[in-house]
Each structure stands twice: as C-alpha cells, then as structure tokens.
Amino acid sequence: MKLPPTPRNPNWLFYLKFEADPFGYMDVIYKHYGDIITIMSDSQPIIYISNPQGIKEIFNNTKEITASGALNQSFAIGTGKQGVLQLDGWRHKHRRKLLMTSFQGGRTQAFGQRICELTDKIMSQQAISKSFLAYEIIEDIALRIGIELVVGLSEGDRYEKIKHLFSFLMKYEQSSLINLLLKLPFVNRDFGKWSPQGYQLNLYQKIFQLLYSEVSERRQKPDSLSSDTLSTLISACDETGEALSDEEVRDLLLSPIFAAQHASGAAIAWSLYWIHRLPEVRDKLLEELNTLSESPDPMSIVTLPYLNNVCNEALRIYPTQLFTFPRLVESPIEIMGYEFDPGTILIGNIYSMHQREDIYPEPKQFKPERFFEKQYSSFEFLPFGGGARSCIGGAFALFEMKLVLATILSHYQLALVSKKPERPKYGGLISYPASGVKMVMHGRRNYQGYSQPLVSSLF
Numbered sequence: 001m002k003l004p005p006t007p008r009n010p011n012w013l014f015y016l017k018f019e020a021d022p023f024g025y026m027d028v029i030y031k032h033y034g035d036i037i038t039i040m041s042d043s044q045p046i047i048y049i050s051n052p053q054g055i056k057e058i059f060n061n062t063k064e065i066t067a068s069g070a071l072n073q074s075f076a077i078g079t080g081k082q083g084v085l086q087l088d089g090w091r092h093k094h095r096r097k098l099l100m101t102s103f104q105g106g107r108t109q110a111f112g113q114r115i116c117e118l119t120d121k122i123m124s125q126q127a128i129s130k131s132f133l134a135y136e137i138i139e140d141i142a143l144r145i146g147i148e149l150v151v152g153l154s155e156g157d158r159y160e161k162i163k164h165l166f167s168f169l170m171k172y173e174q175s176s177l178i179n180l181l182l183k184l185p186f187v188n189r190d191f192g193k194w195s196p197q198g199y200q201l202n203l204y205q206k207i208f209q210l211l212y213s214e215v216s217e218r219r220q221k222p223d224s225l226s227s228d229t230l231s232t233l234i235s236a237c238d239e240t241g242e243a244l245s246d247e248e249v250r251d252l253l254l255s256p257i258f259a260a261q262h263a264s265g266a267a268i269a270w271s272l273y274w275i276h277r278l279p280e281v282r283d284k285l286l287e288e289l290n291t292l293s294e295s296p297d298p299m300s301i302v303t304l305p306y307l308n309n310v311c312n313e314a315l316r317i318y319p320t321q322l323f324t325f326p327r328l329v330e331s332p333i334e335i336m337g338y339e340f341d342p343g344t345i346l347i348g349n350i351y352s353m354h355q356r357e358d359i360y361p362e363p364k365q366f367k368p369e370r371f372f373e374k375q376y377s378s379f380e381f382l383p384f385g386g387g388a389r390s391c392i393g394g395a396f397a398l399f400e401m402k403l404v405l406a407t408i409l410s411h412y413q414l415a416l417v418s419k420k421p422e423r424p425k426y427g428g429l430i431s432y433p434a435s436g437v438k439m440v441m442h443g444r445r446n447y448q449g450y451s452q453p454l455v456s457s458l459f
C-alpha cells in the first residue's frame with residue numbers, strides 16, 4: 001500500500017510544532033505536502049484529508065468506511081463507556097436519533113427566550129470600564145445553557161455542583177502546566193488523587209456520581225412536561241423494548257454537555273472577537289439588528305442573513321473542532337488515487353479544508369460576504385463534520401450562537417482591550433482563544449443603537 005506523503009519531522013517535533021502554533025503549522029504542512037497526508041502513530045497510519053472528494057468518501061461511503069466507536073475510547077474518561085462517541089453500528093444510530101430529538105425543532109425553539117434572558121443576566125453583571133475575559137463569561141453562559149437543555153437543571157445545590165465541576169475541569173485541562181504534565185508518558189498515569197491524572201479522574205468521577213443521582217431521582221419522579229434530554233432518555237426504550245439503564249442514560253448526557261460548554265463556548269467567543277476586531281462587520285451587524293423590534297422574537301433573530309454569515313465565517317476561519325472524529329477503513333478502498341488497507345484510519349481535516357485558497361479566496365480574511373456570494377457544499381464547509389458521526393447539536397449550536405451574539409451586541413457596547421491578534425490554542429479536541437479575548441464594557445446600548453451614558457453606579 002503506497003501511503004500519501006508523510007511530513008519529514010520526527011513525531012515528537014511534529015507534535016511540538018503543532019502544540020506551539022496549530023493553525024500556522026497546519027498551513028505549512030498543507031503547502032508542502034498537499035491535501036492528503038499520512039501521520040504515523042507507532043505503526044498505525046492515520047490519513048488526514050482536506051479535499052472535498054476525499055471528505056465526500058469519508059462521509060458517504062458507509063460500506064467500506066465505518067465511524068468506529070472503538071477509535072474514540074480515549075474520550076471515555078470524560079464521556080463514559082456507553083457515551084454516543086463510543087458506540088458503533090445500529091446501537092450508535094439508535095442512540096443518536098434519541099439524542100437528536102431533544103436538540104431539534106420545537107424543543108429548542110421554545111428555549112430561545114431563555115438563552116436571551118440568561119445571556120442578558122450574566123452580561124449585566126459585568127462592571128463598566130473594567131476589563132474581563134469574554135471567553136470565561138461566554139463559557140459560563142454556554143455551560144448553563146447546556147446543563148439546562150440536557151439535564152433540565154437551572155438552580156439548586158446539585159446544579160451548582162455540576163456547573164462548578166464542569167467549569168473547573170475545563171480550566172484544569174486547559175492549564176498549560178497540566179497539559180504538559182498529562183502529555184508525559186511517565187506522569188500520565190493514575191497515581192491517586194494527588195497526581196495530575198488521578199486528580200482529573202477524581203473530578204470526572206464526581207461529575208459521574210452527581211449525574212447518576214439526578215438520573216435515578218428523575219426516574220422515580222418522571223415529569224411528562226419536561227423537554228430536556230434526560231427526560232427523553234428515561235422514557236425511551238432500547239431495541240429489545242427495555243428501558244435504558246441509569247448508567248447508560250448518564251453516559252449519553254455527558255458528551256452533549258461537554259460539547260455545549262467547550263465547542264459552543266469557543267465558537268461564540270471567537271465570533272465576539274472577530275466582530276469587535278473589525279468595526280465594519282460590527283456596524284453592519286448592528287444595522288441588521290436595528291431592523292428588528294425592541295423585544296424581538298428569537299425566531300426573527302435566527303433568520304437574519306448577515307448574522308448567519310458572521311457565524312458561518314467564524315466557524316470557517318477558526319473551526320472550534322479542527323478534525324472530524326476518526327473513521328476506520330473496513331475493506332480495501334481507493335481514495336484520491338491511494339489504496340488503503342483495512343485498519344487504516346481516516347480523519348477529515350476541517351481546518352485545512354476551510355483554508356483552501358481555491359475554495360475560499362483570501363482565506364485569512366474574515367469576510368462574512370463570501371457566504372452570500374457562493375453556496376458551499378457540505379464537503380467544503382464542514383464545521384460540524386458529516387455522515388454517520390456528524391454533530392448532533394449543530395443546528396442548536398448555530399441557534400444559540402446567533403441569540404447570544406444578538407443579545408450582547410444589541411444591549412452592550414463592548415471593545416477589545418488589545419489590538420494584538422488573538423492566537424488560537426488547541427486543547428484536547430477543540431481550539432480556543434489563547435488569551436481569552438480580553439474586553440471592556442463601555443456602556444449599555446438602547447434600542448436602535450442609541451448608547452446610554454456611562455453610569456458606573458448602576459452596577
């Protein structure tokens with residue numbers, strides 16, 4: 001089997017360069033080796049593809065390529081052994097469908113007003129003229145929305161504990177020191193709760209226990225009026241007609257909460273950054289928001305075309321998930337002139353796909369207009385992946401992005417503190433703003449954009 005080209009660096013140097021500047025290094029690799037490359041992991045070839053034809057094969061060829069759950073076992077530490085990421089075949093399909101019913105259509109639409117209120121409540125707590133890290137605030141909003149949507153909790157002791165643990169875990173895993181320690185093979189073991197990995201496992205165990213208790217209690221007192229994911233799962237049956245076990249329900253809740261917190265939080269923070277870095281984008285967006293009534297219905301916000309394209313462009317230029325989950329070649333297959341044996345791993349390289357100059361002219365420029373000018377195929381623009389393992393929360397994530405951004409933009413006057421570009425950092429699965437997008441609030445904005453004078457004593 002002749003494999004696609006492999007970057008010449010030894011693996012340790014490859015990972016070091018990627019860690020230091022993930023997007024810059026991927027640009028260099030694309031320029032030197034093209035849109036299909038091999039990275040060897042021990043003796044296992046992993047093929048990264050950033051070509052629409054190749055991506056189409058990964059998403060659509062379900063006969064020779066599977067979305068193997070076994071390849072996602074490393075995430076089980078945070079998502080449990082029976083999480084949707086770890087499942088295969090018909091069981092994966094069935095559980096996906098169950099989860100998707102709670103993230104789609106009327107259920108999420110009814111949640112729109114709540115997203116706007118929550119965003120306004122958190123933003124109104126920011127002091128005027130004092131700087132704050134937008135990524136931290138947005139992550140808090142996204143996590144609250146995620147827990148409420150998935151578990152149905154918005155207050156109380158258990159809610160506070162769950163929220164605190166998810167938030168603390170994210171900070172712990174994004175800390176540069178912990179990240180470095182967890183990469184060292186002789187440190188990355190469970191030596192009890194005083195070791196970095198043992199401590200991390202202990203935090204996950206606490207989350208698992210809290211969610212398990214919530215599942216068991218809700219099973220005792222089901223509420224037919226609740227529309228959260230937990231309610232959907234406890235009233236669902238598996239393929240044999242039996243109810244899902246409490247443990248399985250708990251595992252199925254975990255990856256949606258993590259995704260809502262991490263992926264949505266980073267995507268909204270990146271959008272805020274671009275909007276405030278480019279005054280012409282912010283002004284156009286405000287102009288569009290000013291066409292709405294004073295208290296617009298959330299559904300009129302989500303149909304705004306420029307807002308839609310700002311979100312798309314933010315997801316294009318810095319996609320929060322750089323790669324699709326891995327896929328497994330099950331029988332010999334040819335992709336882009338290369339023949340792959342069973343056992344080869346294929347990954348869609350979302351970032352490099354979104355940076356192709358032939359598809360996105362001036363790819364480094366943030367230009368929402370490009371989405372007015374061209375209709376991109378789902379193999380060219382793929383922030384939510386595609387095929388058998390495509391994002392189950394993609395539609396909800398876009399809905400949430402638009403409502404959070406519209407609420408912030410139309411009610412608050414914000415500015416970036418620094419003129420320096422914000423660097424992306426890659427952690428675990430997602431890329432996020434390395435310095436957290438430092439911003440300052442100058443004041444409130446009234447309906448139609450008239451700004452209110454600064455009255456610090458109000459806050």
Ligand code: HEM
Binds near residue numbers: 084264321382387391
């Ligand atoms: C802007 C926010 C988000 C982005 C950019 C994003 C992106 C992605 C991507 C790229 C994948 C992998 C697709 C593939 O391998 O083909 C994925 C999978 C997934 N996403 Fe998202 N996501 C976001 C928000 C969410 C939200 C809000 C939820 C849940 C509420 C969610 C739940 C999931 C789950 C459960 C999977 C795995 C599906 C499976 O294993 O079948 N994501 N997401």
